[in-house]
Amino acid sequence: MERHGAGPDESAADEILSALGGAGNIAVSTHCATRLRITVVDVRPVSTGRIAQVPGVLGVALAGAQVQVVVGPGAVAAMHAAVERRRIAGAGDADTGPPAPPAPPAPPRAARRSLRSPRWLLRPLHVLIDIVTPLLPVFVAGGMLLALHNLVSAPGVFGPDPIVAIVPWLAGPAALLGIIGIGVFALLPVLIGFSAAGRFGGSPYLGAAMGAALVAAPFLVDSGAFPALRLQGGGSWTLAGIDVLGVDYRGTVVPVIVISALLAAIERALRRRLRGATAFLFTPMLTLLLTGVLAFLVVGPAARLLGDAFASLVQLVYDSAGVVGGALLGALYPLLVVTGLHQSLVSLELGLIGGGGSFIFPVAGASNLAQAGACFAVALLARRRSRLRAIAGGAGIPASFGIAEPAIFGVNLRLRFPFIAAIAASAVGGALLAFWHVEAVTLGAAGVIGVASIAPGSGVRYLVCILISGALSFALTCGWGVVRHRPAIDAEAAGPAPGDPPAGAGTLEA
Template sequence: MRIVPVDEAAVDRPALENVPHVVAVAVAGDQLQIVLGPGRAQLVFEELSERVAAASSRAPGRGGNPLVRAIRVLVDIFTPLLPVFVAGGLLAALNNLLASPGVFAADSLVEMAPWLTGFAALAGLLGAAVFALLPVLLGFSAAGRFGGSPYLGAAIGAALVAAPLIERAEASSGVRADDAGGWQIWGLDVLGVDYLGTVVPIIAIASLLAVIERFLRRRIRGTAAFLFTPMLVLLLSGLLAFLVVGPVMRVLGDALADGVRWLYETTGVIGGVLFGGLYSPLVVSGLHQGLVPVELGLMADGGSFIFPIAAAANVAQAGACLAVAVAAGRGSRLRALAVGSSAPAALGIAEPAIFGVNLRLRFPFLVAAAATAIAGGLVALLEATAVSLGAAGLLGFLSIPPRSFGAFMVCVLTAVVLAFAGTFTWARWRIARGRPLEKPPEGTDSATASPGTRTVEVVAPVTGDAVLLSSLADPVFASSGLGPSVAIAPGEDLVRSPIGGTVTAVANTGHAFGVTSPEGVEVLVHIGIDTVTLRGTPFAPVVGQGDTVSAGDALGAVDRAAIVASGLDPVTIVIFTNADSFTIPWMSAAPRFRSGDPLARVVVEETGATGTGTGTG
């Protein structure tokens, strides 16, 4: 188990070495390494984490409004997947553009240019795979969020999507129990539920998997833990998944679909308003998948009201997301995320906009849902229907019969205009009052430079290209485990201080520097991944602990060529190690930095100041 102590002088190594089951204690750079033996490191880590969480009122997921906590969990699970969602949505949209007739001419582009057929099919496959196999991705992300093994989460997600594929395929006869292609446990057909593209089942299962894994790891030790714990976790999780969660979600989904159909058919315009307002929350839960059989039945009877409302909901989320992009600060990470999420939503893939931007800010999501409710009422009033499935967005007109085309366009335009206008008005109202668009987790809106607070500007320590944190080889850095972080691939050999203050730490090997501003903002500048193993060879610090520096002053020199020659990554990472003491209303999303360019803005509450706090940042 590796620990980076806040105060190295406070570490009592002899006492640690005398603790039962501690094999050895070593110091490597700024890391304290405690060797605990097979299977024990994870157990000790979990126990320490639980004790720290129990002692802290700011522990993630504890306290506060239950709805806010639930939204926060969803955001934590979906945020790492947003680049994949955006890519999948754009690829699916590209396939629609190439393969749908009537977009550019009466015939589709692939019909007019057959050589595009294979390319369009590949784009469609890549886009569809992201959402069809969504339980695998969500299993990985959700299991990690709940404290379990992400790889076991991905494995149980793969089992969920494999079941219907096995049932349909001619292969995999080894898991078939009869000619019908399935088997039963306690009277339930294990392969009878299709989880392709679902959301809620795998999140619920991942939470159970994490609980089971922690329970077993505390009771199975040593070599047996390596051999049997993963197997038992998957087996027990699988039983719960296929025998409890799956049937419950199937009943819930069927009941929801039947209720929606009854509501719409018996209440008319009111039903359209209610269904329109509920559609986006259904997307959040994944329960909208249960509407597909109802929609197909409606189309067989002459037309479906669900598709026009779904299209209005998606473009409303796109409009709200685009309003955030327009209102957000130039170069901000929020603007970059909102711009990248708006286009897929407009073309029918709303998850990036919902989970990445609108739901995280809350109000844009509610505005989009309200706009969809109004559009839903218009769908019912104007009797807009669809006769086929397709991209539920701006290209949805391809699924609309000529008699309903005008009504469909009125509904869609109404949704996007209302969502954009409402969100933009809200955003400008917040900005005019000095409030950041993105609220701190505990709802402390006053976390800006206002009376009783001070702003600290943080700058880039090196010149180079921005690096996606999730691409880093070290899981701690990749997950921002030490605090909010920014990574830069350096294009120079001099590393400078990102803030003014006191040098509070210099690693013995020279690969890391800690600087604390007068306001108490602690920043760690870490050079390279696993460069502590180089024992200081490529590094030449020019400051020592206790020195005073200004933003832009040199901290040290580094031989990047030597790091690369050693097979290591020289990426420079700026980490806010005490982010619970302040808020970060803005972080740059620029693709490239020059040394000294603005990197982040930090707001700190002054000691003894009156007013509301700054939250957890």
């Protein structure tokens, strides 16, 4: 491998590649905000100890077949480019230089476990944040566009009629805003599949393809693209006694992450057993086929059963516990959004609306305002002109209009204490809504403009409850941040992604 004239990045890249087992051992190489994410064919030659000693490397973590090399937000793009250049240059050339020095002893198991996860109970949260962090710009952009669409399209915002009815020429542009914005969340499994498959050591493109299959199945079948099924709209597609179309994956997160983890494991197993042209032809095909069977016949139905059972439990608790039930639902709703289980409440909500009114929609509004309040508090606490202030302010606006995912994943879960404050405030809002028996008579955007969906006579109470929830979350986050989490906010404002070891990261604990 030619090394003459190599700069610092090239020299570091050569050392990293050598410690990874050579250019031929690299299957996929990507990066996020602060880490190189390199999936290897065989983990046995990998020496994390040698990688940790490379100048510029801040830390190393091994997740399955993926080696995560922490180099920091200012250097990751250049380092990744250098690794790719040296990998391509070395893929076809034998290294005629002296043999690599023996690897130093690996760090103790306790140290490796500490690097991979400071607290094992928080590992699922760290995995979730690792997967979602690269998607934050997309979430914020989609949320802002949807908020603008809802603002001009919902009735009751500036009068009884929506703005598009008063100014008809705005209808077309408003629809364009809505389509671009909703695409982010309707096709979320494609984005999650891409990010999650890479996180678990598989091909991101196969993950995206699997996510696309999950979302597209109902539409393609109903369109008549597969004549053998001959289904009309609302039909069923049964395999092994299971209704494949009975699960709606749009907007889901956790089921797609589970499916992506299975895909990565299957792909790695096939890659170890197949070689050459056989691997090129059959590894992607068998990976998608086997993962699809498990997704449609095991993971999806299990998620549906869990969601239906949870929806029934929610109604039982709310009906029997009154104000306490409203508080419990308010506290749980943000967690449902994180896991995607809130999608399972849609069928319950439609039934409640058909019977006179839904208690779920108002609670969702209080939860979204609580997330917005926490975001605005973080924006206030963050340093002026910092990245965190820009993200928090941008994510809080769509949350106020009913799109809470940017606020939850982009800000509040990363710092954790704003998310806890939002849960507490959402519980208070849910209790007040239950006390005043506020219900929705139609679906809409669960935020400030959601007042148009509330039963006549309860709109003012709805606004009071959700604004109290937002104000309480703002106050709790401000107070908690000033007293205990000032270093954590400053560390996040400096740029490192969650899970990396920035200074002050230990203060993130609640």
